[in-house]
Amino acid sequence: MKRRHDLSLKLTAYLVSALFAVLILFPIIYTFGNSLKDENKIYEIPPKIFPSHARSVTVVLDYSDYKNASKAELLDKLMIDSTLAIYTIPYDLNKASIYEVKVVGVKDAKSIFYTRVHRAQMRLELDFGLYNNAMIKKEVLLYQGKYKQSAATFGYEFNEAGIHRSYNRDQIGNNTFNMPIGESLVSKYQINGRFIGTVLENKPLLMFENYKYFFQLPAHMYSDDPVVTTYSYWIFLWNTVIVLSFAIFIQTFLCALTAFPLSRVFNRRISNVLLMFFLGTMMVPFVSIMIPQFLMFKQAGFYDNYLALLIPYLTPAATFVYLYKVFFDKLPGSLFEAAKIDGASTWYCFTRICLPLSKPVLSLVALTTFLDNWNDFFWAYMVSERSQLWTLNVALYHMAQNSFAKQNFIMGLSFAAIIPVLFITVLFSKQVRQTIVFSGIKE
Template sequence: MITTQASRASHPSHARRASAGPAARRPRLVYVLLIALVVMFVLPLLWALSSSFKHRGDIFTYPPQPLPSPFTLENYTRLLETQPFWGWFATSTVVAVVSTAVSVFVCALAGFAFAKYRFRGKRLLFDVMFSSMAVPFAVIVVPLFVMLVKAGVTNVYFSLIVPWVAPAFGIFMMRQYAEQAVPDSVLEAARIDGASEFGLFTRVVLPLLRPALGALAVWGFLNSYNSFLWPLIVVSDPAQYTLPLGIQSLYAAEARQVDLVLAGSVLAAIPSLIMFILLRKQLLDGLTAGAVKS
């Protein structure tokens, strides 16, 4: 009997089963955790979408109803008819698109300079820029507002765009990616062919930075589009509110218009989804760059 057990233990198939047991459970545990996270994030979105088509009295019924019964579009019609929603939508979208385009270009230019050029004070300048990431935005809100007032810049759109023009995280991200993705030999070959430094950047460097540009564009767009604290300080006219301010004003009203808040939140999520769909390939490529050794 001892011989039989020893022979079974020494058989390759039994050894593989014994060793594969704990290893096989790990992927299952990872899948279970990932599914739980997906459910945790998706359920509130589905609840908001479903409740936006319910009457206000049916939103908080217990037990909760997964599907609206009866189905109604009254929340959307009331929101669009009684509130300047499209003005809020236009302000947020224009500010987010312009600030994203400007910040992507500026961050790529600055990151490329930090990665491939040598100049006096480069290390100190980069350290100061990088250390600013440790300063919460709420700390600089008041000084930034005072600077804009002293400079006489009162245009709402300009004031909303300024904080997102050159984020330290974007410059750091582009610098790290440029060091890996832009070979020095390519730059030297372009200079030998007679390319100017700015032409070198626009024609050679930017195409090589495309994955990182897509990831940075999504990050910058969401930061600007979802910003609440800075527009709260800068904007005073309700007609010029951004979407977060406008939706918050609906809930802050005496009636606590939760039905309109849900409808506005669903409509406000559309640009973010479009942005992600258009740049999902660049976003995934930019986030995974450097994760696998070539």
């Protein structure tokens, strides 16, 4: 009977744990799945967690009729046609999950031109780059020679003598999109080349290529900031790493340095009074002092610079001070007495005895500081005005507020911001469990 009761209890515990794991992981998985979709499929009803297709379309155009055209004239026509195909095919077939458009120009049965563009790359240029949220019209795409800049941005291969680019001739035209694409390019957009046909392929790996262009979004969105233009997403990550590294180093050392005299230097009466002071600060919500602190920092010149982001961490956190003190109190007094008999100083006792033994607490403080400050938003948002100083959370907030930013881009960058938290938590899970043991030291 007891064995059956224990078995049912374990089964219930496993089921509850599995349920909570699913509830915690589902939003992360859903965010990742939406980041793999295109900007239209993300709003599909009923919603799907992952996209079902990632199609690649190869458009083949023949320019054999331009035998007397110069090299420059032929290239100009190729750039016009490729620009029209690249931008209009995903736009006209917005529910077809077309992630890639390739254009192959042939002349006298030889491939002479090739260009390839990913859908996310095209969206960057269309929303924030060359066309800056312009409408998809032939007149707009070709306005003032912008098609030349577009072709240069995406890159292309051109050689009248022939290039080593081939396509599946057996599959050309054998797809449901061949006719609508051909009619659109010939009738609606009036391309120069003769439409031969299209080759349709399903390439699931194109979904993951989204992330290559997600990280380029800040450079396009904040092109007026030279630092963000140069480093894009990585400047935000660098700012976050700077703040986190400083916070972790200061909090792990400063809180230990504050707790040591409370535990081993001051008498119990003074120690308790000072400890109550630190614990009392925990009762004051940060929201109540945030505005006065902001005004004080701004008047002191700590605004819109790295000092404004770093200086708040010079104050030891009361929670960590208390944690260190409890740990130091549990250390055997004989360790310190023996060290002092041998002539050890107080600093020696702190650095050579307390700190080496407090590795589990150091790990917990470092992990907690990492998680708290990785998720921090309000203070960094208040004191950083220039985009080159934003941390990841602040940058994500500003990018999400832009009405032209596509949701799959925002979800992709949000998922990328979650990965370090999951990695660090798993990496330090063993150290966190060890904190309850306190190294197994007893009086």
